Amino acid sequence: MDHPELPGLWDTIYTTDRYYGxxxxxxxxxxxxxxxxxRDMGVEAPMYLRMRGGRREAVHERREDEERHTAPMSDEHKAYQDRILRAAQEGGFSGDSEVRTRVGRSWIQTDTLVEGADGRRIGWEVQLSTIDESGLRGVRARAAKATKNGITPAWHTDRAAYAQRNDTHWTRSDHLPAYVITRTGDLRIVSGFRVLEFWHCDTRSLYPCPHGVRRCGKAHATPKPRDVLFDDMVRQTAAGTIVPIQFRAGTTMHRYWVTSTDRDRLDDLHSDDTRLPPARETDPARGASRNRPTCQPSMPLSVDALSSESGIPVQPSAPAIETTPAASELHAAPARQMADSTAGLPGELITLQQAADDARLQLQHLHGHRERDLQRQVWRDAAATVQEAVTQYARTNSLNRQEVEASLRQLVPRASQ
Structure with missing residues (x-):
């Protein structure tokens, strides 16, 4: 930190940093x-200063930032990047590795960026077992930054601990050496993809009511784990036939990948939870790939049965390390006391929420797929406007965003409730 024109630079910065500490x-x-x-990789890495043994040191706050300076990219990491690019090219999509995207005065560094259909951009981030779990931080912030700038984050790992996190949409494969990853055989994703099962909450249903009552008579959705081929995941996320969703179970928000068909049916369920959403037309089920698998399936299941549910080729499920939400989570209902400071909300928020609810209710009176798709997009746009306004209001007034949203929902209850 020496500078010929600023001889007291270190003392000034060090004293200020210690004062803040x-x-x-x-x-x-x-x-x-x-x-x-x-900075060259587009990562904002906070640092602090210290003196150790008379030596001046600038230290990273996060271990993963420190390791970025010393740990070279592993062969497995490079193999995944090559496989993603190869799978994308086979599907007719382009891509590149270590892509830097300008965002204001900073950058976004993406491991592998796939340019998909309709301007869709999938940013694959590979985090393998070479990084300690405690060192993996800032994932939610990085994923949110990518989403804000038009990149759909897709994080892949071979660690079960990472795959169980809910900070972004994770997928997981088994821990494999680089030469196996680069092979043309089928590589399975054993965690992160779901098939949604829709059911009516009556005396004949097999699942407990997520609202904690005996039988509510409404329709619900339950996510079921399914394996999917890694190459198909790369191609279909780029094509938009596999999409990310956020699925709330109790007080926990889970993040899964599902087919676009299941996503649309889930939107229909949210628009009218008194009836099951209509079944959607799917592409004819295809058989499994003829390529040899990269790992030995442990539980042989019917490939045709799984393919018919999701419309994509799947392989037999591995032992479910990542499971569906526990029954206690499904029965848990948020019971939070609203802060007095959120009671008087501006009329603009109430008007926006009422407009979003009206757009949602109009879905109940439409039956054609095309009309419902158009109205669903109107509802999504209105709901996004409400969420952005709530976030801005809570940030401006230093309020808890969840409490503001819950207070708004109390003032503008759903018409179907």
């Missing part, structure tokens, strides 16, 4: 960031 200011809020490898 005594006040308990978070490292990420002290305006010191790595200006080397991390």
């Amino acid at each position: 005594r006040l308990g200011v978070a490292v990420s809020e002290r305006d010191l960031q790595c200006g080397g490898v991390c």
